[in-house]
Amino acid sequence: MNKSKIPSPFNPEEFRKEGHKLVDTLADYLGDALSGKEIPVLPSNDPERLAQMFSFESGGGENEPLNDFLKRVISGSNHLHHPHYIGHQVTSPLPVAVLAQFCTTLLNNGAAIYEMGPVNMALEKNVVNRFGAIIGYSGKYDGIFTHGGTAGNLTAMLAARQVKTDYNIWEEGVKDNRRPGYMISEQAHYSVGRNVKIMGLGYESTIKVPVDSHFRMRTDLLEEIKNEAEKRGIKVISVIASSCSTATGSYDDLQTIADFCEKHNLWMHVDGAHGMGVLFSDKYKGLISGIERADSVVIDFHKMLLVPALNTLVMFRDGEKSFETFAQKASYLFQKSQDNVWYNSAIRTIECTKSALGIIAYTALKYYGNSYYREYIDSRYDLARSLATIIKSDSQLELTVEPESNIVCLRFAPEGYNELILNQINSVIRAKIVMEGSFYIVQTELDGKIWIRLTIINPVTSEDDLKDLLLKIKKIGNSEIS
Ligand SMILES: Cc1ncc(COP(=O)(O)O)c(C=O)c1O
Incomplete structure (x- = not known):
């Protein structure tokens, strides 16, 4: 008898059967959620009780059919496709993006280096090119994907620090009296201030700029606040604009911030995690007038671009700068001749292995990016x-x-x-x-x-x-x- 070498957990026929059942379950769920059926948007469950409900013995333990278990997962979850989900900035993902992610999850091509995710890297490149064009960058722009806006902001802020410090801060660390500072709006997302602390710069390096009655950064105060920070021994290196802010969705004045950054040779970063969807809107694109002057921009696909979390694109006006961020070499991964190539993403990201974020973003753009x-x-x-x-x-x-x-x-x-x-x-x-x-x-x-x-x-x-x-x-x- 010809015995199959495939261990039973990998049985392709079992996968087919369970996969079909799951897609049916999800399609029914999607229909119900979108129609606004009388299901609680967030089923009310005490965390301890929920942990009990999902004990390993629950539902019959390992004998519980997979589809029954996943139905329990669905029913206890927050239903983001329900029309009454009007909460945090996480999207109800497009089914095509979900299917692409289902596919990439099985392939598991973690894209730290080209060989481990060749198609992903190719598609990342094309997404970056599309965004470079719609942002209005010219020349040698580039971009990379990260897991989330927090990591995206940190990546851009590290690039700013490396480029705008007059010694190799990555290798030599922060020196007394030469502490770099970032000017941020009082309404900036908390990840921005937290990133400054993650970089070990301490609270003084976060230089807060008050907001006006529309919760936009007070650009009339930039000059004065920079001077004050410098008197305290902080070397201001960057201004971080919000497009838009988290709490009220307010857009900072990018043109004025760009003028200020150009005047003082500062790195202009735009946290567009939420609000960069307007790149696709003729009607609202004016809100980000000046975006093409930003040194870096963060765009969350999992917010206003309808892709499953987490999926973030960091764009750099000068692509070369993104290679300066992490100066360390992992020689076992990168051959010398391949040091500065776009298709080895780990050179430029905090993460080593990543999900195939480019494929998922590309799929959404391919089918829905034009209209x-x-x-x-x-x-x-x-x-x-x-x-x-x-x-x-x-x-x-x-x-x-x-x-x-x-x-x-x-x-x-x-x-x-x-x-x-x-x-x-x-x-x-x-x-x-x-x-x-x-x-x-x-x-x-x-x-x-x-x-x-x-x-x-x-x-x-x-x-x-x-x-x-x-x-x-x-x-x-x-x-x-x-
Ligand atoms: C403006 C802004 N920046 C950054 C973030 C953090 O993004 P993520 O949750 O993808 O890390 C958020 C999240 O709400 C945000 O609103």
């Missing part, structure tokens, strides 16, 4: 503006600021209540709505006030969904004050 992205971005940004109009017309509701992106902050604020009470009420409103599972929304604090924060990221969320949410906010708010 759907534009339609998607425009409709989400338009909807945020319509919602703001409705909020402003309601005397019990308050809008933080006119939305520039698809992020809207509001609160229940009837007249006659002090800030402390309003803060408590708005926290209770958000907690109750999330707990009952009718919507998934988040909250943020700005100037000591608690705001309900919405990111209209899901392509099927409609104005009616948002009106239902406002009614719910007011219903709970009024019952709290009565």
Whole structure:
């Protein structure tokens, strides 16, 4: 008898059978979630209880059919495709990108070096070229993928530090009285300030610039704040702009920041993790006027470009600079003659092995990058503006600021209540709505006030969904004050 050499866990027929079942399960789930069926957006489960529910013995342990187990995983999860998911900036991914990721997961071509992910590297290159063109870079731009915007920002910030320091800081470390500093908006994502600390630079190297009434960086203060930092012994090397900010979705003024950086020979980094989707929108691209002047830009595909997390592109205006970031050599990986080549990604990233991020991003761009992205971005940004109009017309509701992106902050604020009470009420409103599972929304604090924060990221969320949410906010708010 001819005995198969394939160990049973790798049985291709079993994989086919289970794979088909899983795709059927997921397709049914996708239909239900997108239709807004009466399922809780985030099923309410205490973390300890959930850990118990998923003990190794649960569901019959190893005898539980895989599809039953995965159905339990699905039902306990936060349903990002549900039209009432209006929470954090993580997208409901495009099915084609999910299928591409399913494929790349089996191939497991971790793209640290070309030989371990040849197709990925080729597709990364093409995605980089497409973005270079739409950003408006000319010359020798380049880019690389990282796992997430936090890692992407760190990669760009390390490049800035290496390029703008007048000695080899990567090898020699930080020297007394020559501590590099990054000017960032008070509203910058926390990863930016944290990255400064990860680099071992300490809190003084994060030079915070206040924001205006629209939560945009106060560019009129840049000169003064730089001078003050330098008096404290900090060598300012970079300005980090937000396009857009996390809390309110505000876009910093890139042209003015670019002028300032050019004047003082500083590295201009743009954290466009959330807001770079406007690159595809004729209507909203003006929000990032000047982007082609940035030395580096971070773009999260898993936010406004509809790709599964994590998937981030870091673009460099001068591609050569990205090779200076990590000066160390891993000689067992890179042959000498291949040192500075684009197709060995690990030379330029924090990570060694990575997922095939380029293939997944490329798939989304290939099928939807020419028209759907534009339609998607425009409709989400338009909807945020319509919602703001409705909020402003309601005397019990308050809008933080006119939305520039698809992020809207509001609160229940009837007249006659002090800030402390309003803060408590708005926290209770958000907690109750999330707990009952009718919507998934988040909250943020700005100037000591608690705001309900919405990111209209899901392509099927409609104005009616948002009106239902406002009614719910007011219903709970009024019952709290009565
Ligand atoms: C502006 C901005 N930058 C960076 C990040 C961090 O991105 P990631 O979660 O991909 O690490 C976020 C996340 O929300 C963000 O909003």
